[in-house]
Amino acid sequence: MLVSVTGGTGYVGSHSVAAVLRAGHRVRLLVRDESAVERALAPLGVDPGAVDVVRGDVLDRFGVERLAQGADALLHAASVYSFDSRAHREIARTTVAGTERVLDAARRAGVGRVVHVSSFGALLPSPGRELGPDSPVGRPRETYLAAKAAAESVARAHQAAGAPVTITYPPALLGPHDPKLGDQVTRLRNTLRGLMPIWPTGGLPVGDVRDTAALHAGLLGGVGPAGNRHFGPGEHLTTRRFVAVLREVTGRALPTAHLPARAMLPLGLVTGLVQRVWPWHIPAEYGALYTCACAARVAEGASGSPGRPVPETFADTVRWLHREGLLSARAAGTAAAG
Known part of the structure; x- marks a missing residue:
């Protein structure tokens, strides 16, 4: 099975790529800088030559279309994760538009299984004390969280239209091998x-990046839990x-x-x-x-x-x-x- 991945040189993405390869699948990455592939994957025991690479980013229509073409499954993990105010412009520029472009391309290409990596923060502030799969999209008053909430709305619109999109909500993630020190x-x-x-x-939910990666590998391979919205393992x-x-x-x-x-x-x-x-x-x-x-x-x-x-x-x-x-x-x- 061929799994295409955006954000594969980031924290969640690189660990998810390693988990997908361990499950016996092939991987194709969309990357802006090919040298980042080795830096992200080699520490995880992955031979960079074991993955196919498409040059481009999530705002590059032709790159995204090449990424999706012929893929059996797609993981959209690309995101600018930062609360740093200096990153606000990049967050606003890429997060929502990138999600629109990637999910649209996957749908046109007939990708059979798509996993969109959201965040528990996309559901904040919550009208109740607990978050669950049926929690409404939040309206957070913060740039990064607001962008993730807007991208969440895009993914839910695809779900409502019957597209094979699954959404995951990782907690705040820790663990070894963070290639970009997020x-x-x-x-x-x-x-x-x-x-x-x-x-x-x-407080906040906290989990291990390796556990969320394992969740993604299972969902992409069709052996994950039932349903189309899943919270990553963690503890409040x-x-x-x-x-x-x-x-x-x-x-x-x-x-x-x-x-x-x-x-x-x-x-x-x-x-x-x-x-x-x-x-x-x-x-x-x-x-x-x-x-x-x-x-x-x-x-x-x-x-x-x-x-x-x-x-x-x-x-x-x-x-x-x-x-x-x-x-x-x-x-x-x-x-x-x-």
Whole structure:
């Protein structure tokens, strides 16, 4: 079976590609930079020569059409995942238009199975206390989340029209081998580097990128769970629990103060404005604060299998950061010896 993939050199995409190949399928990637294929896949034990490559991006109509042509299944994982205000223009430019182009091309090409990677954040703020497959599309007041919500509406419109589109909602993902060092892994790293002594209250679902990748491989191969909307395996963590698990796996004290998330939102707005002109990353992003303030839980049973234990995922992430020279032995604490 041939599986075409967008976003295959990103965090979720690269792990999903590895899982699809392990399941015995062929993979075709849409990439802007072919050199990124080896950087993303080689650390996962994937021979870059084992995948076919189409040059282009999700806004390139001809590239997207070549990607979809002849594919048995397609994974749309391309997205600009960032709460950094400097990325707002790119997020707004690519996320919704890219989803429209990719899903339209897959439908015209007669692709038999399409998986669109959404986010639990696309359903925020939730009118109820829990998120489930029937939760309405959210109307979040944050650029990244709003773009994911708009892309979610595009995918649901294809579902309503009878297209074979399945939507997945990964939690906030951690785990080893993040080729682009995205926001969530960076947030964990910044905490261990002492750059985040103040955290908002609230919480968010957290999971392992390898578990979400396994979900995608199953859905693409037709052996996944029934239904056309699925939450990735994970566990809801309060921010206090998040820091507590980091203390557990590193043996470090990590002194932290917790302030009400909603009270911190004005600070997030200010830092977002400053970040547009400040060259170094400020780890106090409005989007992260907003997500914690919403603090919606995934309904019990909605994410299927429970996935890896959270401490295991955290420890693997810390060890990987240390091995890659992105975290000192002191910052990694006892996890560095694992």
